[in-house]
Amino acid sequence: MKYKVPVIPGDGIGPEIVAEGQKVAEAAAEKHGFEIEWTTFSLGADHYLETGELVGEDTLKDLSRYRAIYLGSIGDPRVKPGVLEKGVLLAMRFYFDQYVNLRPVKLLEGVWTPLKDKGPKDIDFVVVRENTEDFYIGIGSRARAGRSRAEFEVIRTLYQVKFGLDVDSESDEIAYQIGMISKEGTRRVIKYAFDLATARRKHLSSVDKANVLSDIYGFWREEFEALATEYPEVSTDFNFVDAITMWFVKNPEWFDVVVAPNMFGDIITDLGAMIQGGLGLAPGANINPEGTSMFEPIHGSAPKYKGQNKVNPIATIWAGAMLLEHLGEGEAAEDVVRAIETNIKRGKVRTYDMGGSATTSEVGDDIAAIVLGEI
Ligand code: IPM
Ligand code: MN
DSSP, rough: EEEEEEEEESSTHHHHHHHHHHHHHHHHHHTTTTTTEEEEEOEEEEEEHSSOOOOOOHHHHHTTTSSEEEEEEETTTTTTTTTHHHIIIHHHHHHHOOEEEEEEOOOOOOOOOSTTOOOOOOOOEEEEOOOEEEEEEEEEEETTOOHHHHHHHHHHHHHHHHSSSSHHHHOSSSEEEEEEOOHHHHHHHHHHHHHHHHTTTSSEEEEOOOTTHHHHHHHHHHHHHHHHTTOOOOOEEEEEHHHHHHHHHOOGGGGEEEEHHHHHHHHHHHHHHTTTTOOOOOOEEEHHHHHHHHEEEEOOOOOGTSSSSOOOOHHHHHHHHHHHHHHHHHHHHHHHHHHHHHHHHOSSSOOOGGGGGOOOOHHHHHHHHHHHOOO
């Protein structure tokens, strides 16, 4: 069996970490008797600065022929913050309609967590982040450019009520951003989370802010409640987003699967990454079950470490394991995660963030050798 996988190394440390992920995935392929044919796509800052293009329609069409993309990281200090992140990363999540952002929060054996008295048995849950709606839809305005009349009239009324002042449509005195969720968009991701919980420990926690942002998140909660009746074997709870940050720290063992709207999911998964040992250890998958999915570490491009062969490749290697699992190579994926665990437990080949002095490629070599049973 041969899988064709496009690779987008991206910016900053992306190329270094993705190379290690490929190395380990190839080791797993060799062991389990399949092949991976990689095709590199050069997207990110260099491509943008050379051509002025973020990601072209042709590239997107090309990529849409594949089931799983392997991504390093996107973002570069030479480009204004947000341009590449929105123009490349979010553009792909939206174009491929990758409505599930799957982020395991799992403390591996031997990893230090800032949570006192908590171990691997306590920190083992998965966040299912909605990935195409909410405040990420990109409708808003900071000044006159791009401001639509209808949107503006709503904001103008609010402004008048609040300050007793009028504001004209070209004013840069106000900024706004619109969040939107849909019934279909909410149902499909919550359904995915219920199915996942069914296959795990049968508990699903919903995140919202239905007490204040009651229109969109009240809607979210209603959809959750409606779907819950179809899954009587899964126990559920509701959490306001502010409160769940507290429970992640105090009682992470309460959680099995957590489903959250896009922006709250973004925020709580950085907290999740930290309790599982740091951003260097947190993988993520952007999934469209019927289309093109994309696998990446949840950290950014860390430009200050670019080219130093210094950062931790484990998040990316783990994302590679999720990619293999998605392609149907579950045993190979398990082997990779086990090899990561062995590397960590042995504690000899670790990058600086885990208290070691090994390089990025030494960690990749070590994990690949463990997969192959060489050491
Ligand atoms: C993430 C990142 C992205 C997001 C940014 C870089 C657009 O923070 O993947 O969590 O907000 O989704
Ligand atoms: Mn984030």
